[in-house]
Amino acid sequence: MKILVTGGGGFIGSQLVETLIAAGHTPIILDNFSNGRVENLPEGVTCYRRDLLSDKVEKIFKKEEPDVVMHLAAQVSVAKSLENPAEDAAVNVLGTVKLLGYCTKYGVKKFIFSSSSAVYGTTDEVLTEETIASPISFYGTSKLVSESYIKLFGTSYGLPYTILRYANVYGPRQRPDGEGGVISIFIEQLINGETPVIYGDGTQTRDFVYVEDVARANLLAIEHADNEIINIGTNSQTSINLLHSLVSSQLDTIRTPIYLGTRDGDIKHSHLANMKALDILKWEPKYDLITGLEKTVDYFRDDPKR
Template identity: 45%
Template sequence: MKVLVTGGAGFIGSHIVDKLIARGDDVVIVDNLSTGDESYIHPEASFYRMNIEDERILEVFERERPQAVIHQAAQSAVPVSVEDPIRDAQINIQGTIRVLEGCRRYGVEKVVYASSAAVYGNPEYLPIDEKHPVRPLSPYGISKYTPEHYLHAYHELYGLRYTIFRYANVYGIRQVAKGEGAVISIFIDRLLKGEDLIIFGDGEQTRDYIYVDDVANANVAALSQADGEVLNLGTGKSTSLNDLVKTLQAVSGKEIQPVYGEERPGDIKYSYFDNRRALERLDWTPAVGLETGLKQTYEYYKECMGR
């Protein structure tokens, strides 16, 4: 199968590309390298450096004629979306429409789309399932949710198959140590530099941390399954920041005394997913536990810093 991966030089996208090529697929990457890294690009993949909102992306579709698209490229920083909501919408909404137009015009059969837990806003109940009300609190949450409607419309109008994933907190190797969802890479980066780990609030706030390898496997599985589904992609387990620090201390062998600061206004206190629908609809289950994933991630960044 020929698969086009937008954001294929990025944190999650590069892992997806690696798995596709390992199973024998022909892969095309579109990435502007704004957050991606050229060193993550698989040597067997075709690469186009461009923005997804650039109309030239239609030329890539015409030339490459992919059978499927895994759409990972996005503006993913909440503060950036608040500061510049127009640019956020240009990338996440208009860029996605540009990708969907390429799919429509050039015969793509299936799209797998990366949405976000940010679409839900403050949880009304836990764990969050796919029936939970959608009330995003930021332009980013809005711009990730809006393309879900376009995917449904393109299916109804043109028969384009799709699967939508709403990601929990994805972590693992190759993640940039910045942004709301990157607390693990930020903690490891500071730990290796001998800097304090800063926790805003009492540390009892919870999240659902899922390892990037599991997310990549789900995306590959969705190419042939779960058509028309909106699925929460997480572990279904709640982990507090305090417990996260304890586990990181165990895998690193370093004594950690976090510094607690004032709780940040607007931060969601408790959040984790009900992932049963993903388990039912996909031939998939999250396989990497938090301790194992943290150890792999810590060793990766330790080696990078050593180099």
């Protein structure tokens, strides 16, 4: 199949592109490279450098006629969404709506959307897909609103979809700036001899899922889970304090972190149930946190661009 991957130059998107190629598909990349890197791309892959909101995006649909759209491009920073909610909504909501319109116009067979556990907001519960969504950041809100548009396009125009709600994704190519998550930030700080910073008391927890597992979930969604919302997580949670200890152990270094105040928009706990993914998507994570951290640390040690 020919598959349009928005954000295909990013840390998740580029590894998804490699997964698609290995499975025999033909990926087409749409990315403005505000977060992605050209050097992440496999040689010979068709790539369009465009903003998601550009009217030129329609020409890509007309020329390439993709069978499937995998939509990963987004404004991904919770902090930036709080600083500029209008820009966050423009990219994440309007960008998604425009893509959906092109999908219906040009006969796309399925729309696969990268959403986020940020839609759930603050709760101590294990999060299932039936948990009431109540985001506490504009970023989480923009993802939830996008989900609503996707479902309405599905019912109104017959466009099949799968919505994947990611836990905290980590792994090689994740930048410690921009789209960076706490794991890449800790690794970068410790490699550079800097003192890690933890916001809050460090008892907050996250469900960390390795990027190759996330790429495989997108691949499986081509054939499975039509018109479903699916959590993509490990059904576990790790405190930020423990995470710091694990990363420090991998790097064989000890640095006591600095603790700063809790940031606006940060949730306290995140633990995603993944039974629905196993049942409907036929997916389960292959990497535990220790194995994923080993591969991630090795990448950062060897990356000449770091």
